[in-house]
Amino acid sequence: MGFQDCEYVEEGPTKTEQLEEQIAVLEARIEELEKPRELRASGTFQSPVVGGRRAASLPALSRGGSPRLVYSTLSYSEIPSPTTMPTVSGGIPLPELESLVHNFLQHCTLFGFFLHIRNFAEAALGRSGPRPLPALLHAVHLWAIHLSGNEELVANYEAQYLSRTLRSAVGALSTASNNILHAIQAEVLISQYFFRTTRFLEGKYHLSAAVSLVLSSGLHRLRSAEVAAGNRGFLSAAPQTRSPTVDPLDDMERVAAFWTVLTMNNCWTTADGSPSNLAYTSSGSDARIDTPWPVDPVKAIKVSMPPSLIYLQNSGVVELELSFGTVNAFLANVPDTATSIPALHSKSAILFERASRLVDTYRPDLNPSQLAEFYDSFNSLEALIHGFLSKLPEPNSTTTMHTAREVFLIHSLSRVALIQLHNPFVDVAGNSHIARRQALDAARGIVAILTLILPNDFVFVDPITGVSFPTSAPLVQLFTSLSFQTLFMATAQVFIGELDRYRRSQAVGQVWDGDMDEQHLMDAVEIVLATMNIFAPTCRLMNSQLQIMHRAYHSVSSRP
Numbered sequence: 012m013g014f015q016d017c018e019y020v021e022e023g024p025t026k027t028e029q030l031e032e033q034i035a036v037l038e039a040r041i042e043e044l045e046k047p048r049e050l051r052a053s054g055t056f057q058s059p060v061v062g063g064r065r066a067a068s069l070p071a072l073s074r075g076g077s078p079r080l081v082y083s084t085l086s087y088s089e090i091p092s093p094t095t096m097p098t099v100s101g102g103i104p105l106p107e108l109e110s111l112v113h114n115f116l117q118h119c120t121l122f123g124f125f126l127h128i129r130n131f132a133e134a135a136l137g138r139s140g141p142r143p144l145p146a147l148l149h150a151v152h153l154w155a156i157h158l159s160g161n162e163e164l165v166a167n168y169e170a171q172y173l174s175r176t177l178r179s180a181v182g183a184l185s186t187a188s189n190n191i192l193h194a195i196q197a198e199v200l201i202s203q204y205f206f207r208t209t210r211f212l213e214g215k216y217h218l219s220a221a222v223s224l225v226l227s228s229g230l231h232r233l234r235s236a237e238v239a240a241g242n243r244g245f246l247s248a249a250p251q252t253r254s255p256t257v258d259p260l261d262d263m264e265r266v267a268a269f270w271t272v273l274t275m276n277n278c279w280t281t282a283d284g285s286p287s288n289l290a291y292t293s294s295g296s297d298a299r300i301d302t303p304w305p306v307d308p309v310k311a312i313k314v315s316m317p318p319s320l321i322y323l324q325n326s327g328v329v330e331l332e333l334s335f336g337t338v339n340a341f342l343a344n345v346p347d348t349a350t351s352i353p354a355l356h357s358k359s360a361i362l363f364e365r366a367s368r369l370v371d372t373y374r375p376d377l378n379p380s381q382l383a384e385f386y387d388s389f390n391s392l393e394a395l396i397h398g399f400l401s402k403l404p405e406p407n408s409t410t411t412m413h414t415a416r417e418v419f420l421i422h423s424l425s426r427v428a429l430i431q432l433h434n435p436f437v438d439v440a441g442n443s444h445i446a447r448r449q450a451l452d453a454a455r456g457i458v459a460i461l462t463l464i465l466p467n468d469f470v471f472v473d474p475i476t477g478v479s480f481p482t483s484a485p486l487v488q489l490f491t492s493l494s495f496q497t498l499f500m501a502t503a504q505v506f507i508g509e510l511d512r513y514r515r516s517q518a519v520g521q522v523w524d525g526d527m528d529e530q531h532l533m534d535a536v537e538i539v540l541a542t543m544n545i546f547a548p549t550c551r552l553m554n555s556q557l558q559i560m561h562r563a564y565h566s567v568s569s570r571p
Contacts, residue, residue, distance in 0.1 A: 103156070103168055109136070111155035111164075120413070122154065123199040123275060125267035126192065127260060144193040146183035149176040150200040157204065160549075176201060184220065191228045192261075195221050195268050199275065206279065209551045218279060221272045222288040230269040231291075233262070233302040263306065270305045270357045277364035278424075282497045287364065291338050300338045304349035304357065344395050352417045355403065359424035362396050366428040370435050393432055400425050407463045415464050422460055423498040426453040430505055437508065447509065448526055454505035455527075457498070458535050461542060500556045503539040506532050507560070511567045518571070536564055 103111075112135070116128055134140040135148060142148075153172045156164055180201060183194045198221035205214030225231065273289060280287045291300050340347065341358060342365065349358075369388055377385060403425070406418040430453045436446035509525060510532040516523050527535070540560055547554035 108152060111159050112151055115155040115158055122203045123271050125271045126196055126264055144183050144190055146179040146197040147193045149179045150197045154200060192264055192268055195224045207550060207552055209555060218275060219288055222276055225269055225272045230265055231300045231302055233265055266302055267305050269302050274357050274360040277360040281364045281367045299336055301335050302337060304354035307351040307353060355421045356417060359421045362428040363424045365392060366431040370431060373435055396425055396428050406460055419460055419464055423457050426456050427498050427501045429453040430501055450505050451526055454502045457502045458538050499539055499543050500560060503536055503560045506535045507563050507567055514567060514570050
């Protein structure tokens with residue numbers, strides 16, 4: 012599936028022009044953030060308007076230089092918030108829009124929403140705290156319409172609210188330091204929206220923007236042991252990543268923001284084979300990730316005990332302590348106590364990404380030394396994945412549908428990591444049988460769990476509001492994220508590939524040496540395709556992948 016450069020429905024700049032403008036603003040903002048603190052304090056960053064054009068491309072975030080800019084005199088604060096102004100011509104009446112937003116917020120964590128939901132809702136309604144950035148409000152409105160299930164609303168308003176979101180996002184990038192978390196959250200939601208609607212080029216741009224904001228604001232080094240020691244004079248000087256006066260809830264949100272973006276980056280760049288935006292295994296202090304693993308935002312209750320960041324959880328008091336080399340330690344199989352659902356999700360995404368990157372380095376012509384190094388890494392990563400899987404909770408042991416969905420996703424990412432590891436060797440003489448068995452075992456594990464959490468009378472009780480929904484509503488929202496679509500496709504491909512080998516062996520009269528017979532292979536494929544078929548009508552990406560799998564399955568199953 013190729014990237015598409017479509018035009019927006021509304022009149023105005025073309026898609027390419029808007030992307031160029033956003034890229035220019037992002038690069039200028041990065042340059043501003045990279046200036047010494049004293050230089051930044053001496054002036055303000057104004058909202059830029061692109062005065063020149065360049066070829067449309069994904070943002071080259073490490074490239075030097077910046078485009079020519081003409082600065083506008085329009086103050087960003089003059090842009091009215093949609094919750095405080097009368098609805099513009101063609102807009103949705105505010106009471107109806109608020110109802111849609113309420114529905115979205117019940118399931119927003121499925122789409123990368125990491126802010127404290129209640130606090131955000133109160134601020135959006137003007138009841139407490141500063142008003143959210145317009146870019147974030149517009150992004151929430153866009154998602155609320157997109158998931159409304161109302162075809163008339165979607166047809167009449169989605170393109171309009173998308174245009175508002177993109178225009179306000181440009182301003183958010185230029186003023187990100189005013190509320191960095193809201194700017195990151197807006198970019199995450201916009202990116203997820205574009206990926207879900209198969210507009211991959213734009214999705215990757217906004218994902219890159221989120222990564223850039225996270226790194227430039229130092230969220231990868233929150234509560235770094237090295238930084239803390241440096242500030243005490245034991246190590247070289249380093250910038251503070253957290254002030255002792257920061258609200259612990261804000262600190263929790265910053266940690267969640269970082270891991271949300273890292274997980275998105277790992278899933279998407281791995282899914283399409285593009286280079287990662289994060290070199291997180293680097294040993295260099297600037298790139299190394301020291302931020303502690305995230306805690307569960309639902310279970311965590313803030314208690315006032317600054318400057319430590321302490322949360323009261325079901326199992327007792329948990330403190331996010333100073334950390335060092337968080338990801339490197341995990342990949343080195345250093346034990347830790349991070350077992351929250353968000354932490355397990357982040358770890359599984361890292362395993363998924365690492366497995367794919369490792370097998371990309373394999374070539375049949377590796378010399379003996381290179382081959383030995385490859386298999387050392389291969390065996391270590393495989394052992395790490397199996398050990399990780401052995402400690403995971405079962406999805407059907409959880410108390411809420413949301414938690415079951417997250418646990419299933421964690422299991423699936425980890426099992427697809429095993430599939431990725433063994434895929435290059437399923438047809439290699441000498442390794443074929445072992446590799447096929449490992450890939451099949453991983454795929455069968457996904458199907459087995461899938462059948463457990465999708466009973467016919469599925470009813471989901473929302474953990475926040477306690478409102479019950481019929482089967483169709485929650486399931487569509489539970490399984491139409493990028494990760495599930497990619498994992499369903501990867502799982503189906505394992506069974507289809509094995510079915511193809513079975514058919515070819517029968518055609519030449521060979522004795523079948525596989526672990527699954529023809530009927531069980533077909534049953535497994537059909538379970539995955541039937542699951543995808545439930546959600547395809549409401550998700551363009553799921554539908555496109557379902558069609559690809561249907562064609563592949565038909566091509567094999569119809570052959571004698």
